[in-house]
Amino acid sequence: MTAFDEAVDKHFPGALDVADFLAEVRRQVEPLGFTTERTLTLVSICRDELTTDFFDAVEADWGSSFTLAGLGGVPALGRTGWQAALSHVPDSAGRGAMLVFGCPHIGIESDGSIGSTIRSGQTRPTATCGALNAILQQSIEGTLPTEIDFDDFEATRLALRLIDPQLPPPTLVDLTLAALDAIEVDLWRALDDAAVWRDHDVAVWCGVQIHGHDHDDRIWPRDAWYCGADGHRRRLRTALY
Ligand SMILES: [Zn+2]
Numbered sequence: 001m002t003a004f005d006e007a008v009d010k011h012f013p014g015a016l017d018v019a020d021f022l023a024e025v026r027r028q029v030e031p032l033g034f035t036t037e038r039t040l041t042l043v044s045i046c047r048d049e050l051t052t053d054f055f056d057a058v059e060a061d062w063g064s065s066f067t068l069a070g071l072g073g074v075p076a077l078g079r080t081g082w083q084a085a086l087s088h089v090p091d092s093a094g095r096g097a098m099l100v101f102g103c104p105h106i107g108i109e110s111d112g113s114i115g116s117t118i119r120s121g122q123t124r125p126t127a128t129c130g131a132l133n134a135i136l137q138q139s140i141e142g143t144l145p146t147e148i149d150f151d152d153f154e155a156t157r158l159a160l161r162l163i164d165p166q167l168p169p170p171t172l173v174d175l176t177l178a179a180l181d182a183i184e185v186d187l188w189r190a191l192d193d194a195a196v197w198r199d200h201d202v203a204v205w206c207g208v209q210i211h212g213h214d215h216d217d218r219i220w221p222r223d224a225w226y227c228g229a230d231g232h233r234r235r236l237r238t239a240l241y
Helices: 003-011 018-032 049-062 078-086 130-141 153-162 172-193
Strands: 039-045 065-067 096-103 105-107 200-212 216-227 233-235
Touching: 003 200, 018 049, 018 096, 018 200, 018 216, 039 049, 049 065, 049 096, 049 105, 049 200, 049 216, 096 172, 105 172, 130 153, 130 172, 153 172, 172 200, 172 216
Parallel strands: 039 065, 039 096, 096 200, 105 200
Antiparallel strands: 200 216, 216 233
16 A cells, blocks of 8 residues: 555545546436536635646536635635526526535645645645645644735635634644535535525535645545435435445
8 A cells, every 4th residue: 555545544534536436426416316407516626726627527527617615615705606606507407406516625645745745847845735734834823814804815714714723723634624614514504595405406515635646636525415305404425424
């Protein structure tokens, strides 16, 4: 087993190749009526160019996708953005379907080091996720923002959203899981507030996107839930449940 695989197994056991993850998603949601024709995909991932391989794979599988997130992968589109997203769901066949993905991301290099990536054309590793790493450093140094800075809106909002200074995350993995929790809460809050199940079936898959060296990406599928016309949310099976 390589150092990369050992680190993935230790922190994110059950992580899948992106292709295997998306095949599993389709295998589970298609019987629920999620066809490409009636489904809009919404994707909540970080701005980092490393995340776009996953976005491209989702679009190759399901067609054009709506982007929900800013830095860190936490939804950043606000009420107006959600109203736009919800108004784009196909309805020509009656009820539409929304397939939502929410994933913070983390780099794991070939030597097993956590939170860094040697990117194409670069000679040294940089932090992945850069935004989460930056606010972790602020937490360690005691320099977390106390209010939103409109010239650094996404990062300051992210820090305020994710870190309780009285209970700071010890590691980048912990902060990444805090981002995952926040993504899942915020996705369902927006979907529930809009009562989307009245008009659309909805499935939400949340996990961590892991970047190995040279685009060797995995998804750790922590949670998957479905809500249909009865408004009852039920858990779909993942590698962890
Ligand atoms: Zn990032």
